[in-house]
Amino acid sequence: MELDRVAPYLGAVACLVFAAVLSAPYLIVDGLAAPIGEYYAAGPLGIAGGVFLSVLGVVIFLSGERGRADSDLVAGIMVVVGVALFAMTTLWAVWIPDSVLFSxxxxxxxxxYHPWVSVALSFIIATIGAVYAWAVL
Incomplete structure (x- = not known):
């Protein structure tokens, strides 16, 4: 298997799945605007930036594969973005108050279970970024 060709597509799909899963409560939960707002704003950073980074990750992953950028540079950027996304998601999941999560x-x-599924998906993105970096270097 050619990891340097497969990893960007796996990473892009993982980023899209992460964005969809992270947005699910906002799209599915009806009539509870205040708890949803508190849920997404929990922690030192909140998690709104996580959706932005994951959508940006799709563009970054595919730019290396499409020849728009050097694949070494893209792989390095995605390692940093993946680790930042994982750290942000983990901080958010740990800092959600029980009074919000169980409300x-x-x-x-x-x-x-949503925060921990999100953490697992962000870990997958970081891992794919690392695998892509290993494959191109």
Missing amino acids: FPQEYSWIE
Whole structure:
């Protein structure tokens, strides 16, 4: 398998999945604007920047594969972006107050696991970035 050709596409897909999963509570939970706002703003940084970084990650991953940028440079940038995304998501997940996380109605009880699924997906993005860097270097 040619990792240097496959990794950018896997990374782009992982970034899109992460953005979709991270946005799910905002799109699915109805009528609870205040708790959703507190949920996304938790922690020292909040997580709104995570969606931005993941969408940016799609562009960065594919720019190396499409020949728009040097693949060595793209791989290095994605290692940094992946680690930053993982750190941001982990800080957010750890700092969500229990009073916010468990304040949603029973029908939205899946939100209790949402931060940790997001952390796992951000770890996958960071790992793919590292694999891509290893493959091109």
